Amino acid sequence: MRCTPIALALVAAFAAAPPAHADEESLRQELAALRAEVGALRAEMAQLRGTRANDSAAGAAPAAPPAASAPAPFPAPAPAATLAAAPPATHDDTRLWGYGELNYSRPTGNGAAAQADVRRAVIGFSHAFSEDTHVYGELEWEHAIVSAEDSGESEVEQLYIEHQVNPAMAVRAGLTLIPLGLINERHEPATYYGVERNFVETAIIPSTWREGGVSLLGSTDAGLSWNVGITTGFDLGKWDATSAEGRESPLGAIHQELALAKAHDPSVYAALNWQGIPGFSAGGGVFTGKIGQGDDSFLARDARLTLGEAHVRWQPGPFDFAALYASGRISDTEALNVSFVGNPTPVPKSFWGGYVQAAWRAWQRGDSSLAPFLRYEMFNTAAAYAPMPQGLGVPAADTERVWTLGLNYYLTPQVVFKADYQHFNLEDLALGYGNRFNLGVGYQF
Structure with a gap:
């Protein structure tokens, strides 16, 4: 038999009543009080039923938040524009996620230079203000300790508001990841092969690359996703001709990361990705904007950066094949480079830069799996310079070629142990290019 709140109240009231009454008037008063309580309970029940009915009609009925699905050992190709950087949240739902990695590197020719590091630790969060409006953010710490004497970093990696305009389109405003390449948006340790992220998507595409601005993104029923935006850009005034940082990554040396960023010159970008065939993804994008930031006294005031990339990924059965090519140009640097003569x-x-990569799920038991991989990269961070007076120029850099052979062991889809060996065609220790053996462990949740 099902008991309603009204019936329970009546039972409790009568159980608490005295077994006999001294006079009839007292009995009438108690019965009147009980009728009033029952009437109030009925009104509350009616109001509750009406509220639930209205919520259901508006599509806002309360529901338990869906459990976050674990990433597969071979993550599906990431579209160039995903509509959410984190698991979807329901109204008034706040969520946390995160990832981290600890690495060990030992150069083959110099064991004394072996190094262990907490490479990064990241905590992410989201909150749903409504079914269509969310905030997403990520906080990152690198190299374990942040202080004036240490090389660690503490940074806001993402922080933006996303509003779902309709089921196929959303708008974002804030600090967001630029959707170029295969790992800039999807860079958790279990989503890529090797202890460190590949050179092309760190030296040429400066992952993790983010800018502040507004973007519009969406998808179609045909498997096409798109992302366009207007954002902040780079600041060429930060270039240090005396340092090797620009040789390591030209854009990494002048990125602003929305830290008191100069914003005179906006940049724009557009990215497309197609996933019309299961297990297959192809796409690319372009980013362009002036990087002189409006300083009339700057010798490269009209300098413009243009960076484009194209990529493809195919995952048939236990195999995973990927290829990417990226190319960048910086214009109007002649006068600036003359001022750098001697540096x-x-x-x-x-x-x-470009790379090809192949991986194979050689073994799997339950949630655990083993995936050996091979990657070949070619990249050049200074392929050409603007013309200079004879005898004053610096020769273009040689192209670096790197072979990486290794394996990822997934204890679970969210915990990965990694090992690889890297062989460099040109060993430039000043740039960190040298044959080495690497170990790593990473997690994500």
């Missing part, structure tokens, strides 16, 4: 690192006119 080792002028601003390059062009830089590029």
